[in-house]
Amino acid sequence: MTCVDVRVRADPSRGVKGLVSRQTETWKVDVIRQLKHRDKSQHDVFHDLVRHSLRCRGRERRVTAASRSPLLIAATLVNESISTGPLRNVSAASQERRAAAATLSLRSVILQEHSRMLDKSSISADFLRTARVPAGPDVSSENDLKTMTGELACQVVALQQEVIIKEKVLEQQHRKLSAVQQSFSRTRGDQQDLQGRVSQVQEANAGLKREYDALLECHRAAEQRFRQEKQRGCELLEDMIHHKQQAAARMNSHNERRSRARQVKLQKDLQVAQETPVTMTTTPQPVFSATSPPKDFPERTHSRLFRSASATSPRILTSIKELFERKRRGNSVCSVDQEVFRPARICVSAQLPVRARHSLDAHEQSINAVRFSSSSDLLATGGTDRVIKLWDLQAGTRYHGDTVVIMGSGKLNHRGTLDGSTGGITSIEFDPAGLKVLAASYNNSALLWSIDDSVPKVTLTGHSRKVTAARFRFCPQQVVTGSADRTLKLWDLQRAACVSTVQVFSYCSDLVCSENAVISGHFDGQIRLWDTRTASCTLELPAQGKVTSLDLCSDLRQLLSCCRDDCLQLLDLRGSNRRSLRAEGFKCGSDSTKAVFSPDGGYATAGSADGSLYIWSVTNGKLQTCLSGEHSSSITAVSWSLSGNYVVSVDKSRRAVLWSDI
Amino acid sequence: MADDKDVLRDVWFGRIPTCFALYQDEVTEKEAEPFYLLLPRVSYLTLVTDKVKKHFLKAVKPEDVEEMWFEYEGTPLKWHYPIGVLFDLHASNTALPWSITVHFKNFPERDLLHCLSNSVIEAHFMSCIKEADALKHKSQVINDMQKKDHKQLWMGLQNDKFDQFWAMNRKLMEYPTEEGGFRYIPFRIYQTMSDRPFIQKLFRPVSPEGHTHTLGDLLKEMYPAAIAHDGDSRKFQVLIQGIEPLLETPLQWLSEHLSHPDNFLHVCVLPVPTD
Numbered sequence: 037m038t039c040v041d042v043r044v045r046a047d048p049s050r051g052v053k054g055l056v057s058r059q060t061e062t063w064k065v066d067v068i069r070q071l072k073h074r075d076k077s078q079h080d081v082f083h084d085l086v087r088h089s090l091r092c093r094g095r096e097r098r099v100t101a102a103s104r105s106p107l108l109i110a111a112t113l114v115n116e117s118i119s120t121g122p123l124r125n126v127s128a129a130s131q132e133r134r135a136a137a138a139t140l141s142l143r144s145v146i147l148q149e150h151s152r153m154l155d156k157s158s159i160s161a162d163f164l165r166t167a168r169v170p171a172g173p174d175v176s177s178e179n180d181l182k183t184m185t186g187e188l189a190c191q192v193v194a195l196q197q198e199v200i201i202k203e204k205v206l207e208q209q210h211r212k213l214s215a216v217q218q219s220f221s222r223t224r225g226d227q228q229d230l231q232g233r234v235s236q237v238q239e240a241n242a243g244l245k246r247e248y249d250a251l252l253e254c255h256r257a258a259e260q261r262f263r264q265e266k267q268r269g270c271e272l273l274e275d276m277i278h279h280k281q282q283a284a285a286r287m288n289s290h291n292e293r294r295s296r297a298r299q300v301k302l303q304k305d306l307q308v309a310q311e312t313p314v315t316m317t318t319t320p321q322p323v324f325s326a327t328s329p330p331k332d333f334p335e336r337t338h339s340r341l342f343r344s345a346s347a348t349s350p351r352i353l354t355s356i357k358e359l360f361e362r363k364r365r366g367n368s369v370c371s372v373d374q375e376v377f378r379p380a381r382i383c384v385s386a387q388l389p390v391r392a393r394h395s396l397d398a399h400e401q402s403i404n405a406v407r408f409s410s411s412s413d414l415l416a417t418g419g420t421d422r423v424i425k426l427w428d429l430q431a432g433t434r435y436h437g438d439t440v441v442i443m444g445s446g447k448l449n450h451r452g453t454l455d456g457s458t459g460g461i462t463s464i465e466f467d468p469a470g471l472k473v474l475a476a477s478y479n480n481s482a483l484l485w486s487i488d489d490s491v492p493k494v495t496l497t498g499h500s501r502k503v504t505a506a507r508f509r510f511c512p513q514q515v516v517t518g519s520a521d522r523t524l525k526l527w528d529l530q531r532a533a534c535v536s537t538v539q540v541f542s543y544c545s546d547l548v549c550s551e552n553a554v555i556s557g558h559f560d561g562q563i564r565l566w567d568t569r570t571a572s573c574t575l576e577l578p579a580q581g582k583v584t585s586l587d588l589c590s591d592l593r594q595l596l597s598c599c600r601d602d603c604l605q606l607l608d609l610r611g612s613n614r615r616s617l618r619a620e621g622f623k624c625g626s627d628s629t630k631a632v633f634s635p636d637g638g639y640a641t642a643g644s645a646d647g648s649l650y651i652w653s654v655t656n657g658k659l660q661t662c663l664s665g666e667h668s669s670s671i672t673a674v675s676w677s678l679s680g681n682y683v684v685s686v687d688k689s690r691r692a693v694l695w696s697d698i
Numbered sequence: 699m700a701d702d703k704d705v706l707r708d709v710w711f712g713r714i715p716t717c718f719a720l721y722q723d724e725v726t727e728k729e730a731e732p733f734y735l736l737l738p739r740v741s742y743l744t745l746v747t748d749k750v751k752k753h754f755l756k757a758v759k760p761e762d763v764e765e766m767w768f769e770y771e772g773t774p775l776k777w778h779y780p781i782g783v784l785f786d787l788h789a790s791n792t793a794l795p796w797s798i799t800v801h802f803k804n805f806p807e808r809d810l811l812h813c814l815s816n817s818v819i820e821a822h823f824m825s826c827i828k829e830a831d832a833l834k835h836k837s838q839v840i841n842d843m844q845k846k847d848h849k850q851l852w853m854g855l856q857n858d859k860f861d862q863f864w865a866m867n868r869k870l871m872e873y874p875t876e877e878g879g880f881r882y883i884p885f886r887i888y889q890t891m892s893d894r895p896f897i898q899k900l901f902r903p904v905s906p907e908g909h910t911h912t913l914g915d916l917l918k919e920m921y922p923a924a925i926a927h928d929g930d931s932r933k934f935q936v937l938i939q940g941i942e943p944l945l946e947t948p949l950q951w952l953s954e955h956l957s958h959p960d961n962f963l964h965v966c967v968l969p970v971p972t973d
Contacts, residue, residue, distance in 0.1 A: 063947035067956070068701060070941035071708040078940070082715030082736060082795060089734040093753065 099177055382590070383635030386680035388651060389695035392666045393682075394447045396692060398425060402669075403686035404628065405463045408677045411470030414487070415448065415675070417686055418461030418475055424454040426473075426487065429682065429694075448684075448694055454485040456492040462628065463505045463546070474515060476503035482517045484529065494532045498525055504628065505547045509554075509568075516554050518544035524556060524566065538571050540564065545628060548588040548595070550609075557583030557597055559627070563607070579605055580616070585630040589637040594654070596640050598631035600624050604642060606654065617652040619659040625670025625688075634676050643671020643685050649695065666693040705955045709939055710860045712739035714785050715795035718750045718768075720757065724802055730757030734795065738858060739782030739939065740959050742823070743768055743775060744813040745856065754800055765805050765812060768798045774809040778822050780958045786937040786966040787888050820852050823960055827851065830884035830961030831870055833900070834953075839870055855959050863959060870961055871954045878910070879903030879950040885963040887921055897921060903950040913952060914945035916965075924967045937966040 403419035418424040427448040459479025466473055472493075473485045480499045483492040496506075501521035509516055514535075515527040524538040524547065542558035549555075553574070554566045559582045565575040581601035588595055595607040602624050604617040617640060625645030633640055639660065641651045647667030651660045669689040676683050683695040713736040720730040733753045737746055751766050768775040770788050775798065779787075789796050805812075813819060827848075831840035840848075847866050854863025873880050880903055887897040897920050903911055917924045917936065924934040925945065936942055938956050957963050 063944040064701060064705075064951070067941060067943050067947065068705060068708075070943070071705065071712075071939070074940045075708060075712060078715065078794060079711075079713040079736065082734075083713070086715060086734045086736045090749075093733070097756075 383678055383680045386634035386636045386638055386676060387697035388639065388660060389663065389683045390697050391695065392693050393696045394694040395666050396448060397690045398686065398692035399690050401690060402688040403690060403692060404672050405461055406673045406675045406684050406686045407464045407466060408675045409466040409470040410468060410678055414451065414470065415684055416464045416466065416473055417692055418464050420460035422455065422457045422460055424461060424464060424473060424475055426451040448692065452490065454490050457483055462502065465507055467508050474506050474508060476506035476517060478502040482506035482515065494529060496527045496532060498534045499523065504545050507547060507549045509549050510551050516547060516549055518547040518556050524554065536571060538566060545584055546586045548586045550588060550592050555586060555595060557586045563597060577607060582627065584624060584628055587632045589633040590635060591637060594637065596631055596633055598624060598629055598642055600627065604631050604640060615657050617657055619650050621646065622650050626672060628672065630673035632674055632676055635678050635680050641674050641683065643674050645670040647671060647687060649674065649685050663695060667691055702955055706864065707860060709956060710740060712782060712940065713737065714739060714781060717795040717797045718800050719797060720754050721799050721801050724758060725762060726757040727759060728757055730754055737781050739780065741781055741855065742819050743777040743781055745816065745819050750800060758802055763802050765814065767801050767805055767810055769801060770798055774806045776810060777813050778811055780964060782939060783888060783964045783966065786940055787890060790937060790968065791971045823852060823855065824848060826960035826962060833882040833884040834880035836881060880953065883949055883953045883963065884961055885965060887965045887967060889967045911949045912946045913943060913949060916949055921967055932970055935968045935970050937968060938963065
């Protein structure tokens, strides 16, 4: 507290004052000073006195009121001393113990206060008078208190004994407590021991775990090494195999070289042998030996003569050559001999089939094409299941009265399967010799098999969509294919390559070959004739709808086309006659339903969508028969055997039915 | 202003040492001893003298007891004046403690009001406050207060709680700053030698020209004889709350700080004692 001026210091109770407002607040200063003075004179001096007076008043009141019973006095005094004293005792024993002390202390307090009052009351005489008055009643009650003291002393003794008993009980409690504490500390100790053991065990565990981890690591490393070793082993094995292969190749080449050398040597020998004159043993010629040089000349001429004269030697040569040729690698497509021999078979008359002889589920899925071979009794069927099955007609015996007639068929016998096609089969053709099968497939390719080999010999690829028909041409080694990609391709079988491609403007569904022409049927309803020499369309014949199949009769004069609008058309190629064959209930079942001529050209047959076989007569165009009851779904293709006795029809539900006239 | 707060506290906690003695003519069973008490200046006699009554009732016979009343040197003390005012008026220059005589009989009907319970005191107290606020604020502040606030004022006085009382009373001591003070200052000037009980008139704290009025201005206006003219000796003492403030003390400040709890500035004018 900073004092600003003298005036401020005079009244220390005041706080800091501003210098500026000092002048204006003189009156305030004065007021404050006066208030303080007033309080000091009027209040402070008398404050303590009045308080003590009040207290004495109160005590006097209590003393006078309690003069009736001594105990009550003691109690009240004690209560009062308790309230004035600093401590508070709860138990009754200690309360009563202090009763005696309280009475004594009370007296001393009162006397003290009297003295204090006397000190302070130098101002007022009245107050002295009044101060003395309260002392009076106290002195008179002192005697009473003395008598009470004695009585209380006895009580105190009794109570003290009680206290001793209680203290003994307390001691017992203490002992029990200490015992409990000991046991507690013991258990504490046990607990700590156990904790120690626990921690030990945990440490041991941790150690074991670490060992385990280390072992795991080792194991992993060992495993890795093992793997690496195995890999090395494999690599080594591969190397070894490679080396062995190389060795084998070397061996092979070595052998080859040796064999070639041997061949060359043999050829040389043969040539030498050819050129050396064959000495006729009958004529001994010692004379000639002298004139050897001139002998050489006749020898030579001899050999020449011999050479030209021998007709068999080329044959021998070629057969020997053949021996070697067979050893050569590479497919020989066909041997020259077979090409030359082509038996031509002609059917004299076809029999109208009457009933079904055999009906079986020939394939896994629907059958798209069927063809009798032209030189043997083989039948080929092919369909969506990508295989061609070969059948022959089993020779069966029938009794006709008492004569045994050996017939050529009772059942279809499965002879073999040609697989290797990657798409469904759309059309099948046998080659004229009957030893090869050409098939067109969905997989944009045409395949050629040899009958005795189930693996295709040649695959002709090049079309961009499914090949719908593949036919052998009259020229040797040539194949024509028609495809949905609106092209016809000519192929050379020896090279297995496409010779030429003809754009045909429309989806070609079928084609047939005649000597110089290729006839193709198209979805745009046109039949086109192509001249192979000029590779251009020479003739366009409109059909009545989408052409689904074509067939050429054996005398190459009539063309049968089957259209989607349920009619068959007979076209005369030499003239321009046209005839339609219709029938009630005949419906063309699909875009590739095949209709065929009978081998003698007298009948035309086709299968209907409802599973019935319709046969028309070519000469008068009338429906001859309708055979039904065997097929449950639409017939896709029919074929007439070359003997004329049997017709096979196949349908979409895998069924093949053999019909015959007996 | 810490000083102002100190002033308020000093005013509130002012005490007068009193010695109550029973009137000798009152018949007693046994001798009644005088009772000493420190009376608060700001309170009222009947409010703080319960202990006195109890003390003396012990001595007096119960059938003789009527309403207790006090007198000093023959003058019945009006209980509805604050104790400080009574002391300043009657016994300010006498020796302390103030000796009051307690009577139980012969209640002076003409001089004193009956006070049979504390509610009478409360009613009187509240009416003084309302009258003061009517002068100060046209009763706006007191009317804005709720009943509980009025109760708080009374309880603060009754239980001698400075903070409780002044929490409410400060609202009554506020004034709009443009005014410069209250509308009128509530004051009462008491004099010993007069028939009138007190002087109470309308008086503004600020003059129309803007000067703040002082105590001297008030006295000049209301009781010019109290002020000593130049040359003359002082004839009268002007006591407020037991002190004599300088005449240049601003009246507004006096009203705010030296008023009694009933918001009135009680001024006592006494002749200067000759001895």
